[in-house]
């Protein structure tokens with residue numbers, strides 16, 4: 001299977017990391033819209049327009065499947081993308097909702113949803129979780145984590161101050177949905193700030209679970225071919241990919 005992974009920028013590499021760990025695909029085309037990131041502060045019509053343009057770009061590669069790694073795009077644009085796409089498209093929000101419900105048996109579990117301004121405004125996670133009868137939901141826009149992670153800040157004083165800015169000390173979630181591509185990179189710091197046993201829902205792992213359930217895949221592609229494309233400065237994307245994914249060389 002040859003798949004495309006689309007994100008607003010570099011963050012979707014956290015999803016690629018999960019895909020590579022599970023060796024699910026033979027060929028991966030990654031496209032990051034680095035010229036126009038962040039999407040999380042944009043409005044719905046702009047996000048949909050950009051997402052449709054990404055589908056048009058990915059049509060050049062004759063893909064079997066497109067994975068939308070970006071939570072913001074997954075929250076708003078999947079239906080519109082599917083209308084113009086000739087291959088199936090799946091997004092991380094639905095996968096994250098299902099992963100949450102597979103992990104949490106108690107429907108009263110206290111679930112904290114983190115995401116960009118647009119993702120939180122969409123209420124996409126709440127709508128999905130409500131359908132599965134979860135009621136104790138709290139959502140918080142935490143967009144400042146995006147530039148911090150892009151600046152390689154995964155712990156330390158600035159991040160801790162940002163946690164204090166966003167979270168009341170009395171907040172004690174059973175689970176946190178990392179509803180943004182960048183947030184898995186601050187998992188350790190989140191565990192330190194909240195409780196070590198707080199369940200973190202990671203979009204990459206959730207999409208792997210979703211794929212394994214819904215598609216017939218085998219875990220045999222140890223060295224998939226992976227190509228990176230960006231709408232601006234592809235070399236910067238490739239160098240982050242080499243670092244985050246431990247790739248020796250990137251195309």
Ligand code: DGL
Nearest residue numbers: 008038039040071072181
């Ligand atoms: N990729 C985006 C997301 O997962 C975060 C960065 C952005 O705002 O574009 O929501």
